[in-house]
Amino acid sequence: MNSSTFDFSTPDLGPESNKLKDKFYPPSEDTYLLLDSLEKDSFIIHKLNPLISLEVGCGSGIITTFLARMLGPNCIYFATDINHYACLATKYTTEYNKCSVQIVNTDLVSNTKLHKFVDLLVFNPPYVVTSEVEVGGCGIEASWAGGADGRVVTNRLLSQIPNLLSPTGVFYLLLIKQNKPEEVREYLEGFDIKGELVMERRAANEHLFVYRYQRNKCVY
Amino acid sequence: MKLITHNILQNNMKDGKKGYPLVLQATKIDKVIAEFNQEFLLRMLDRLEYHVLIHALEMIGMKDFLPIILPENCSEDEAFMKNLHHALLEIDIIEGELICPESGRKFPIKDGIPNMLLTDEEEMAVDSEPKSK
Numbered sequence: 001m002n003s004s005t006f007d008f009s010t011p012d013l014g015p016e017s018n019k020l021k022d023k024f025y026p027p028s029e030d031t032y033l034l035l036d037s038l039e040k041d042s043f044i045i046h047k048l049n050p051l052i053s054l055e056v057g058c059g060s061g062i063i064t065t066f067l068a069r070m071l072g073p074n075c076i077y078f079a080t081d082i083n084h085y086a087c088l089a090t091k092y093t094t095e096y097n098k099c100s101v102q103i104v105n106t107d108l109v110s111n112t113k114l115h116k117f118v119d120l121l122v123f124n125p126p127y128v129v130t131s132e133v134e135v136g137g138c139g140i141e142a143s144w145a146g147g148a149d150g151r152v153v154t155n156r157l158l159s160q161i162p163n164l165l166s167p168t169g170v171f172y173l174l175l176i177k178q179n180k181p182e183e184v185r186e187y188l189e190g191f192d193i194k195g196e197l198v199m200e201r202r203a204a205n206e207h208l209f210v211y212r213y214q215r216n217k218c219v220y
Numbered sequence: 221m222k223l224i225t226h227n228i229l230q231n232n233m234k235d236g237k238k239g240y241p242l243v244l245q246a247t248k249i250d251k252v253i254a255e256f257n258q259e260f261l262l263r264m265l266d267r268l269e270y271h272v273l274i275h276a277l278e279m280i281g282m283k284d285f286l287p288i289i290l291p292e293n294c295s296e297d298e299a300f301m302k303n304l305h306h307a308l309l310e311i312d313i314i315e316g317e318l319i320c321p322e323s324g325r326k327f328p329i330k331d332g333i334p335n336m337l338l339t340d341e342e343e344m345a346v347d348s349e350p351k352s353k
């Protein structure tokens with residue numbers, strides 16, 4: 001397939017999602033860097049031919065919508081968020097864009113059975129360095145509050161990555177400089193999962209990175 | 221919530237019990253139209269707990285919809301593939317409850333979205349347990 005046949009346009013959220021404005025994380029610089037990274041990697045992702053896609057912390061639903069447009073109906077799209085309004089926004093956004101997405105209101109992947117299941121995993125986490133007490137809510141503050149090093153929520157997902165990824169699974173993660181990306185890379189390296197930088201960008205006062213992680217044994 | 225999602229939801233319990241499959245009680249069901257894709261369905265069959273799908277259909281009163289045992293050569297069975305597609309992707313549970321078969325714990329489904337979070341009370345009960353970490 002020629003990459004010019006893919007739809008890479010930035011999805012609109014639509015009127016219903018916009019009514020919930022201020023209750024979920026609006027698409028921001030970090031969101032757009034992830035979209036650009038997925039577009040940049042579209043050839044790799046297509047070649048992996050994912051069957052099961054999962055976005056953790058789907059927020060507005062824009063990234064999952066983008067993926068569903070890019071990969072079409074050969075794949076099933078799961079999306080989770082701890083914030084009920086983000087789940088609703090994702091429902092409205094995906095419906096508005098005529099994409100079928102399976103939404104679950106949960107903490108990361110709690111109470112799911114996705115062991116070695118996930119072919120494509122995407123997470124734009126709450127990455128801002130904050131005090132511990134700000135972490136753990138289910139409202140809009142969960143969009144950014146990342147605790148120590150802005151890594152508290154991310155770390156909980158990282159420890160599950162070896163269990164979640166299918167043999168050829170690929171994981172895209174957004175990090176900022178304060179999250180110590182090198183430490184994350186080394187941590188996953190310990191599970192034989194290698195990380196590579198896909199894109200980086202300076203936006204306002206943030207230095208954003210998107211990494212791709214894959215099992216070393218994965219050949220594609 | 222589509223039945224494909226029911227297939228991957230579980231009450232992850234600490235005591236090693238399965239918490240799977242969850243009992244499904246539906247009070248509002250919609251039918252939607254999804255694009256049929258044979259290749260997707262065939263690949264999905266490999267990862268699906270077929271008997272759990274059958275169980276889910278039974279629990280919402282659509283028992284005779286699919287054969288209890290997965291037919292051989294199902295890829296050539298057009299009627300079966302169409303029904304499988306419908307069962308997985310076109311039955312939408314809008315309101316209802318998922319119930320853990322072992323603990324009886326309930327997870328509400330509202331606006332078509334299952335809520336698998338602990339309630340505040342449950343959270344407190346968990347916090348007062350000794351942490352295994």
Ligand SMILES: C[S@@+](CC[C@H](N)C(=O)[O-])C[C@H]1O[C@@H](n2cnc3c(N)ncnc32)[C@H](O)[C@@H]1O
Pocket residue numbers: 024025026027028030031034056057058059060061062063080081082083086106107108109124125126127139142143144153
């Ligand atoms: C930075 S926002 C990203 C939102 C969206 N994916 C985007 O890129 O625009 C982080 C999202 O993660 C969600 N989130 C935070 N903690 C979570 C957790 N423990 N489990 C699931 N989602 C969580 C937030 O509610 C928020 O929607």
